[in-house]
Amino acid sequence: MFQDLLTVVIVALVASAIACRLIIWFGPVDHPNVPRKQHGQATRTSGGLGIGVGYAAAMLLLLNNSSVWQYEVSPHGERLLWMSAGFSYPLLFIGFVDDAVDLPASLKFALYSVISLAAALVIGPISTFPLGGDVVLVIPYLAAILGAALWIFTMINCVNFMDGANGLAMGSVGFGLVALGCISLANGAPSGAAISLCGAGATLGFLIWNFPRGRLFAGDSGALFGGALAASASLIVVIRTGASPFVPVIAFFPILADALITLVWRVARRRSLFTGHVEHHYQIAIRGGLSRETVAVAYWVATSACGVLAFAVAREPDFAAEWIALAGLVLLAIILSAYTHNWARERGLIDP
Structure with missing residues (x-):
């Protein structure tokens, strides 16, 4: 099983690298035609x-030529x-169009x-949040569906917002996917591992x-596709392994925190959320x-550090570890x- 997975991860890497070389041609x-685009040419x-x-x-x-994985991944996992x-x-298609014509x-x-x-409707909701011990928060179906949709929407936008420096967003997505893949393998969920590790290989x-x-830049096509893979892998890993929904949040915490805290900061100062800016950390x-x-x-x-933390708390039998770890990360x-904002204001890097 592991040999097959390693093979297809290498295939993802090589195929992606070749296709990207063609895109360079x-x-x-x-074009660096707005202030938020910081590249010089x-x-x-x-x-x-x-x-x-x-x-x-x-x-x-993987799905058509690996008899081992066809056996390991149940029909539900393949779906x-x-x-x-x-x-x-x-x-990916929407992002490609946006790269070309700049959609509203x-x-x-x-x-x-x-x-x-x-x-969210197709993959399914996550309706239980273990809080530690025997305490479980059960969420109604409609709220769980909306929550899953909000997670997907948030993830694709956060990756897109953070795609402004070579390698930052896509590399972070890759490391987060590796963490999810390891969690899936450790908990006997090959479908989650396949999505995560093949996505990480293609990103590399x-x-x-x-x-x-x-x-070559990822563009909106890369940011949206990478965010979508991260979001779907997160839901599938939680569904298939029984891990806490807090685990994927920990795995992708740095890019989520930067994007969301910056949005809150801009809302507090009554600044538009639909215009480009240079106020991310x-x-x-x-x-x-x-x-x-x-x-x-x-x-x-x-x-990577958050990925190691996510793996550690996912292996911890007491689910309280997940939300305690997440609370600590949020405070930090x-x-x-x-x-950072005080330092930037003192140096005139951002407006008060």
């Missing part, structure tokens, strides 16, 4: 197409694999909402061309003098955010 171009974009090609090649090979692709690829924010909001709700194939030189760090490569690696390290993020 023929793909659309991203026109660069090929829509590297998400390469990630999508790599992921598709790996999953088709989950196709369900995850069924809403990830429409987002209101239209994208509507499309993301509809696809997120449809995906893109990063070969993206980091550190930035010869990673953007402040770059404007403050750190290189894009240093900032990206810092987020990778933070995501708030403290770091307050310090």
Whole structure:
């Protein structure tokens, strides 16, 4: 089983890398024509197409040519694999169109909402939240569906918001997917492992061309597809392993925290959520003098640490560990955010 999985992960990486090389020759171009775009020259974009090609090649090979995995993945698990692709690829297409013609924010909001709700209905809700001991919070079906849709919508947007420095967002997604894959394997859920690790392999194939030189950008196609894979893998891992819903939040915490805290900060100052800006923490760090490569690696390290924490608490029999760990991360993020914004205001990097 592990040999088959390793093979298809390598296939995902190689297919993605080859497809991304073709995009560098023929793909659309991203021009630095607005302040939030911090690259200095026109660069090929829509590297998400390469990630999508790599992921598709790996999953088709796994499901059609591996007798071991056909046995290991139950029919329900195989349906989950196709369900995850069924809403990830429409987002890939929307992102590709947006890379080319810059779709209105209101239209994208509507499309993301509809696809997120449809995906939640198909994949299924998570209606129980273990809180420790024998305490379990049971959520009504409708609320659970809306919660799953909100998770998908949040994940795809957060990855998109954070895709502004070479390797940062997609590398963080890759590390988070590796953590989910390890959790799935440790808990006997091969379908979740297949989605997570094949997605991580395809992402690495893109990063070969993206980091550190930035010869190719992921574009909205990559950010939306990567966010969709992360969101679907999260739901499937929780459903198939019985892990706490807090576990995926921990695994992807650095990019979630940066995006969501920045949105809250902008709302508190009555600033539009539909206009581009340079107020994310990673953007402040770059404007403050750190290189894009240093900032990206810092987020990778933070995501890796959170992935290890997610794996550890997922293996802990007392579910209280998950929400205690998450609460600690939230407190740390708030403290770091307050310090960062005060530091940036003192140096005139952001408006008061």
